Amino acid sequence: MTRQRPLVARLAIVGGLVLIAAAALLLWRHASAPPIYHYVVGETLPASDAGALSAYAEAGYTLRRASVQAPERDTPLATLDIAETSAGPLLVNWQARVDDPFLTLAVPPEDVAALAQVLKRHVSGDATVLAWWDSSRQFKTLAGVDVNFASHLGLPLFVPAHWSGSRASVEAIERSFWSSGDAAAAAGERERFRRFGEALVSPEAEGIAALRALAGEGKRVVLVLHWRDVILLGQMFPDKLGVAFQDFGATNDVHGMVRRVHAWLQEHKYTAYGVLQGGGQPLRAIALTDEPSGNTLAARLLPFMGNAQHDVQGATLVYQTGGFSVYEIAPAGDADAAVRQAQEG
Numbered sequence: 001m002t003r004q005r006p007l008v009a010r011l012a013i014v015g016g017l018v019l020i021a022a023a024a025l026l027l028w029r030h031a032s033a034p035p036i037y038h039y040v041v042g043e044t045l046p047a048s049d050a051g052a053l054s055a056y057a058e059a060g061y062t063l064r065r066a067s068v069q070a071p072e073r074d075t076p077l078a079t080l081d082i083a084e085t086s087a088g089p090l091l092v093n094w095q096a097r098v099d100d101p102f103l104t105l106a107v108p109p110e111d112v113a114a115l116a117q118v119l120k121r122h123v124s125g126d127a128t129v130l131a132w133w134d135s136s137r138q139f140k141t142l143a144g145v146d147v148n149f150a151s152h153l154g155l156p157l158f159v160p161a162h163w164s165g166s167r168a169s170v171e172a173i174e175r176s177f178w179s180s181g182d183a184a185a186a187a188g189e190r191e192r193f194r195r196f197g198e199a200l201v202s203p204e205a206e207g208i209a210a211l212r213a214l215a216g217e218g219k220r221v222v223l224v225l226h227w228r229d230v231i232l233l234g235q236m237f238p239d240k241l242g243v244a245f246q247d248f249g250a251t252n253d254v255h256g257m258v259r260r261v262h263a264w265l266q267e268h269k270y271t272a273y274g275v276l277q278g279g280g281q282p283l284r285a286i287a288l289t290d291e292p293s294g295n296t297l298a299a300r301l302l303p304f305m306g307n308a309q310h311d312v313q314g315a316t317l318v319y320q321t322g323g324f325s326v327y328e329i330a331p332a333g334d335a336d337a338a339v340r341q342a343q344e345g
Contacts, residue, residue: 036166037070037077039177045081052110053092055117055142056083063092068103078102081109083141087150088180090137100247101158101235103174107135107226108278111322115224116142118319118326123222128215131224132232133193139224148214151186152178153193156235194236200225200298201233201240207297208314212332221329223315225301227276227286228323233298241296242289244270247282261285272299272307276323301327 045063047054056063061083067076081093094106112135120143123129129139133149140147154174159167179186192214199210215221234243246264248257261283265273270287272294277283288294294307301312302325319326 034071035173036163036169037068037173039066039173040069041066041082052108052113053081053083055113056092059142061085061090061141085141087137088152089178090141091134091152091178092138099160101231102160103158103170104134104154105158105228105231107132107228107324108281108322110278111226111324112138113142114321115139115319115324115326118321119143119145119222119224124220127220127222129222129224130196130211130215132226132229133189135224135226145222148196149189149193151180151182151189153186153190154178155190155193155197156232158235197233197236200229201237201296203295204297204300204312205314208312208329209332211329215329218331220331222318223301223327223329225298225325225327226323227274227284227302230274230286230298230302240293241298242293243286244268244289245284245286247284250282257283272304274302274304278323301325 042065045053045057045065047057050057050063053063064082064084066080066082068078068080069076075097077098078094078096080091080095083090083092091104091106092112093109094104096102116139119129119139123143123145125146128146128148129136130148131139133151133153133155136147136149137152139145140150154171157167157171157174159170163170195210195214199207199214201207202210211221211223212219230241230243231245234241246261248260261273261275264285265271265287268287268289270289273285273287275283275285288299288304288307293299294304297312299307301315303309303320315327315329317325318328
């Protein structure tokens with residue numbers, strides 16, 4: 001037995017070296033493998049073809065059409081338009097060519113352009129706009145208003161199920177393409193944005209207080225919400241906001257469409273819902289999946305049919321266009337004074 005020990009030891013060493021070599025080979029193959037997808041930026045988009053994006057061209061920004069390509073496909077996974085800005089590429093339009101949502105979900109550009117004009121005229125210099133990070137960047141670019149989120153934050157990220165094992169690679173590709181280079185600033189904004197999202201899925205009073213704190217003491221807040229935002233909030237905070245949505249093909253049969261939407265709602269026993277339709281896009285019905293979700297700040301501020309419609313204390317509806325609802329949230333002192341005045345009256 002004593003003579004076999006050196007042999008056993010040598011075999012163990014050889015086996016260990018084989019395992020190390022195999023692991024190194026796997027790592028090398030992973031490192032040398034092509035990315036699962038990549039962005040391809042195309043030619044400049046002529047102003048004559050800008051359509052709903054013409055406001056960017058008129059403001060002097062260069063527009064480019066781009067696509068998301070995968071090695072194994074001849075057709076793009078998504079097409080998009082970007083505006084070239086000093087803060088890096090600005091996403092201004094996104095169309096998934098596979099199951100939607102894919103990577104992100106964008107607001108129709110015509111909705112953004114229409115509201116940006118209004119914000120430019122009516123938002124005062126002492127107010128800050130709180131909106132989803134991608135809408136915030138567009139409002140800052142088109143309207144010049146003060147916003148809390150000026151970086152491409154990439155939240156939430158819709159990763160297809162068959163890429164779930166490559167999520168880290170997806171996140172790296174997104175950072176590489178969209179990052180403006182200031183990682184520390186983006187990290188700080190990302191944390192503030194999570195607080196913004198948490199405020200929107202909180203009960204009314206708690207959420208309003210959190211938004212005021214986020215804006216800063218004494219700051220007037222213009223809160224901008226879009227129907228699309230509810231889907232993204234449901235993705236980020238599924239334990240606090242239950243959201244379902246269904247796309248229905250474009251049709252001129254309005255009554256038939258209404259019947260199909262109601263049949264979907266009844267099938268799943270959804271009681272609070274809204275509908276959204278962008279230019280050239282199918283009608284999308286968005287529903288809350290449970291009663292507690294209807295009590296969140298976002299659900300109370302958006303005009304969900306079947307949900308409570310009484311005013312939210314501290315928030316005043318000032319404008320609606322497309323899928324957007326715009327609220328003014330006064331500083332705490334002003335809101336308290338208004339409540340006292342109403343009670344005394």
